[in-house]
Amino acid sequence: MENITLDRCCIHTITTKPWALPEAVEKYAAAGIKGVSVWTNAIEGLGPKRAGELIREAGLEIVSYVRGGFFPHSSSAGRAQAIEQNKKLLEEAAALSAPMIVLVCGASPDQSMQQSREQIREGIEAILPLAEKLNVKLAIEPLHPMYAADRSAINTLAQANDMAEHFRSTYLGVAVDVYHLWWDGDLEKEIARCGANRNLFAYHVCDWKVKTLDFLNDRGLMGEGCIDLKKIRGWVEAAGFNGFCEVEIFSDIHWAKDQNIFLKEVTDAFVKTV
Amino acid sequence: MENITLDRCCIHTITTKPWALPEAVEKYAAAGIKGVSVWTNAIEGLGPKRAGELIREAGLEIVSYVRGGFFPHSSSAGRAQAIEQNKKLLEEAAALSAPMIVLVCGASPDQSMQQSREQIREGIEAILPLAEKLNVKLAIEPLHPMYAADRSAINTLAQANDMAEHFRSTYLGVAVDVYHLWWDGDLEKEIARCGANRNLFAYHVCDWKVKTLDFLNDRGLMGEGCIDLKKIRGWVEAAGFNGFCEVEIFSDIHWAKDQNIFLKEVTDAFVKTV
Numbered sequence: 001m002e003n004i005t006l007d008r009c010c011i012h013t014i015t016t017k018p019w020a021l022p023e024a025v026e027k028y029a030a031a032g033i034k035g036v037s038v039w040t041n042a043i044e045g046l047g048p049k050r051a052g053e054l055i056r057e058a059g060l061e062i063v064s065y066v067r068g069g070f071f072p073h074s075s076s077a078g079r080a081q082a083i084e085q086n087k088k089l090l091e092e093a094a095a096l097s098a099p100m101i102v103l104v105c106g107a108s109p110d111q112s113m114q115q116s117r118e119q120i121r122e123g124i125e126a127i128l129p130l131a132e133k134l135n136v137k138l139a140i141e142p143l144h145p146m147y148a149a150d151r152s153a154i155n156t157l158a159q160a161n162d163m164a165e166h167f168r169s170t171y172l173g174v175a176v177d178v179y180h181l182w183w184d185g186d187l188e189k190e191i192a193r194c195g196a197n198r199n200l201f202a203y204h205v206c207d208w209k210v211k212t213l214d215f216l217n218d219r220g221l222m223g224e225g226c227i228d229l230k231k232i233r234g235w236v237e238a239a240g241f242n243g244f245c246e247v248e249i250f251s252d253i254h255w256a257k258d259q260n261i262f263l264k265e266v267t268d269a270f271v272k273t274v
Numbered sequence: 275m276e277n278i279t280l281d282r283c284c285i286h287t288i289t290t291k292p293w294a295l296p297e298a299v300e301k302y303a304a305a306g307i308k309g310v311s312v313w314t315n316a317i318e319g320l321g322p323k324r325a326g327e328l329i330r331e332a333g334l335e336i337v338s339y340v341r342g343g344f345f346p347h348s349s350s351a352g353r354a355q356a357i358e359q360n361k362k363l364l365e366e367a368a369a370l371s372a373p374m375i376v377l378v379c380g381a382s383p384d385q386s387m388q389q390s391r392e393q394i395r396e397g398i399e400a401i402l403p404l405a406e407k408l409n410v411k412l413a414i415e416p417l418h419p420m421y422a423a424d425r426s427a428i429n430t431l432a433q434a435n436d437m438a439e440h441f442r443s444t445y446l447g448v449a450v451d452v453y454h455l456w457w458d459g460d461l462e463k464e465i466a467r468c469g470a471n472r473n474l475f476a477y478h479v480c481d482w483k484v485k486t487l488d489f490l491n492d493r494g495l496m497g498e499g500c501i502d503l504k505k506i507r508g509w510v511e512a513a514g515f516n517g518f519c520e521v522e523i524f525s526d527i528h529w530a531k532d533q534n535i536f537l538k539e540v541t542d543a544f545v546k547t548v
Contacts, residue, residue, distance in 0.1 A: 109484045109500035113459065146420040148457035149484045149500045155457055183422035183429055185387065210383045210423045212489060226383035226423045 001234050009270050010035030010063045010244035012204075013042040016259045017250075021051055025058040027260065031267050035244045037064040038096060040089070048095035056097075063244050064139065064175075064202060065089065065098035070106035071123030072116035072153065079119055082106070083126045090127060094134040100201060101131075102139050102175050107153040116153035121163065124172065131171045139175040139201040140164060146215060147180075157181055157190035164199040173201035176236060177248065179219055182208055182227045188235045195239025203236050205229060205274050206249045217252045221265060223273040233274060245274050275508050283544050284309030284337045284518035286478075287316040290533045295325055299332040301534065305541050309518040311338040312370060314363070322369035330371075337518050338413065338449075338476060339363065339372035344380035345397030346390035346427065353393055356380070357400045364401060368408040374475060375405075376413050376449050381427040390427035395437065398446065405445045413449040413475040414438060420489060421454075431455055431464035438473040447475035450510060451522065453493055456482055456501045462509045469513025477510050479503060479548050480523045491526045495539060497547040507548060519548050 011033055016024050021042045028036060036055055043051040055062055068089045073079045093101050105120045107113065124138065131138050142160040143152035154160050160174045174194050181187055194200045207225030212218050222229055233245065247266055254262050285307055290298050295316045302310060310329055317325040329336055342363045347353045360375075367375050379394045381387065398412065405412050416434040417426035428434050434448045448468050455461055468474045481499030486492050496503055507519065521540055528536050 112502065112505075113457065117459075144420070145418065145457040146486075149482060149486075156459070159459060183387065183419040185391075185430070185433060208423060212420075212423075215486060215489075228386065231386075 001230060001237070004233070004245065004271060004274050006032040006267060006271065007034055008243070008245050009033045009267065010037055010246040011266065012037040012039060012066060012246060012248040014039045014066070015247055015249045015266065016263060017255050018259050021046060022054060025055050025060055027263055029058040029060055031263055033060070033267065035061045035063045035246070037066055037102075037246050037248070038062060038098060039066045040092075043092070043096065048092040052096040052098070062096060062098045063246060064100040064102050065093040065096055067102045067104050067141075068138070069103035072106045072108040072111070072119040074108050074110050079123065083123055086123065086127045087130055090130050090134055090136050093136045098136065100137040100139055102141050102202065104141055104143060105152045105154045107148060107150055109149045113148065113153045117159070120153060121166065124163070124167065128167065128169055128171060132169070137201060138172050140172070141175040141177055142180055144180040156184055156186070157194060158186060161190055161194050161197070161199065165197055170198070173199040175202035175204060176200065177204035178227050178229065178232055179204070179206050179208060182232065187232070191235045191239050195241060200236065200239055200241045202246060203233075203241055203243065204246045204248045206247065214252065217250045219249045219251050221249060221254065222247070222269040229274050245270070275504060275511070278507070278519065278545060278548050280306040280541060280545065281308055282517070282519050283307045283541065284311055284520040285540065286311040286313060286340060286520060286522040288313045288340070289521055289523045289540065290537060291529050292533050295320060296328060299329050299334055301537055303332040303334055305537055307334070307541065309335045309337045309520070311340055311376075311520050311522070312336060312372060313340045314366075317366070317370065322366040326370040326372075336370060336372045337520060338374040338376050339367040339370055341376045341378050341415075342412070343377035346380045346382040346385070346393040348382050348384050353397065357397055360397065360401045361404055364404050364408055364410050367410045372410065374411040374413055376415050376476065378415055378417060379426045379428045381422060381424055383423045387422065387427045391433070394427060395440065398437070398441065402441065402443055402445060406443070411475060412446050414446070415449040415451055416454055418454040430458055430460070431468060432460060435464055435468050435471070435473065439471055444472070447473040449476035449478060450474065451478035452501050452503065452506055453478070453480050453482060456506065461506070465509045465513050469515060474510065474513055474515045476520060477507070477515055477517065478520045478522045480521065488526065491524045493523045493525050495523060495528065496521070496543040503548050519544070
């Protein structure tokens with residue numbers, strides 16, 4: 001497999017959380033990074049239109065807007081509110097000129113996983129017409145089973161593929177994140193299936209630390225953990241994906257550092273291990 | 275589905291970790307509990323033979339000896355040592371008169387999951403003849419994917435079923451633990467498959483707390499979390515299992531309590547929610 005260059009490197013703004021968007025995009029661009037995925041908190045104050053201009057003026061491409069979803073609720077009012085919130089996010093993505101929204105689909109611990117998945121299906125159905133109208137794609141991100149109680153009832157790539165294939169829309173696909181999926185014995189097969197159905201919309205990288213300390217904010221920098229990133233990139237590329245590899249790291253440890261030093265670690269790790 | 279009584283309640287000694295074995299079995303028996311699964315640390319000092327006598331004298335049945343496994347290592351010396359350790363545990367189980375050993379199969383973060391699974395297969399193959407000779411069964415316990423890096427490369431019931439079916443031995447089966455498997459969309463189907471192949475050897479219960487604080491020691495008491503225990507027991511019983519429901523809880527929070535109070539909570543929760 002070919003080595004990767006920074007031309008395919010995209011950073012999620014949350015990765016360098018201490019930086020506000022203007023500083024982040026300036027630093028990313030200066031480091032030779034070409035893409036950015038924008039978290040909702042990053043555009044607060046600026047608004048989506050100005051944020052989009054600022055990013056493009058820095059010479060960066062917007063890869064995705066992060067994140068919509070959280071459709072399941074045991075009350076119908078809660079579900080209706082989630083749909084409205086997702087429509088608002090789609091409008092923001094359009095104003096930002098982001099081509100895609102990542103969906104963390106949600107789960108509600110007071111009902112069955114099956115009920116939550118049904119409500120996810122209904123939620124996607126309700127927002128897909130607006131996504132098409134605004135020309136913003138939706139990418140279902142299956143989440144690690146340790147988030148099954150309240151973050152996502154879609155916990156394997158097989159389940160995400162099922163959902164995407166149910167709709168057969170060019171506006172609905174899947175975001176493959178190694179952190180959530182590396183452990184799955186069916187991963188190679190399901191990545192191939194995802195690509196064959198033209199549903200492989202995004203590829204996210206970080207690492208799984210062998211001794212993980214926190215359920216949310218202890219993701220590893222690529223190379224710090226046990227994920228065979230080159231092998232999985234090989235599968236993703238064999239499935240036809242040649243887009244950005246998006247670095248998405250939530251880490252109290254890395255956020256506590258000087259972010260200039262951390263960004264250098266990210267770019268070094270990217271070309272070496274992704 | 276019928277309500278359950280304490281006649282089918284077994285407690286893992288680790289659940290009341292602050293109690294030494296003599297106190298634990300006395301208290302379990304007084305509470306009306308009928309079974310105990312013995313952790314290796316519980317027989318230290320006593321030895322397996324005396325521990326077994328003490329448990330039977332209290333009127334309790336030994337359900338399993340916990341736990342063997344941890345077969346994968348990147349060095350052949352490490353793998354050979356693991357096999358020797360498992361043979362030693364089998365001899366201890368026989369001296370204890372425990373009918374079964376639970377296997378936490380292991381994983382090594384410096385090699386692929388597939389390599390680890392192959393080494394698990396080799397390890398089981400190496401100890402199965404002794405298990406048969408000593409009349410001690412082996413139960414593969416699939417572990418939650420959050421333990422895939424260094425505790426188990428077998429993370430779904432499908433993978434455990436595959437492994438058990440590979441050997442087709444009446445001495446090798448599976449331990450279904452709700453903590454590890456509740457999130458799996460294929461759980462009902464795989465429990466049925468496990469039963470149909472006569473591989474459903476054990477059933478472990480506790481709960482998954484929606485906000486779990488620790489990767490190891492924050493399991494919930496039944497009813498504290500989001501697992502639909504009655505539904506899963508229904509699946510297990512439909513698959514032909516009518517043995518003990520084994521309470522296995524690791525919890526810094528519950529261990530910090532007066533264990534007499536905690537045991538009362540366990541038995542109350544058992545008859546109400548399991």
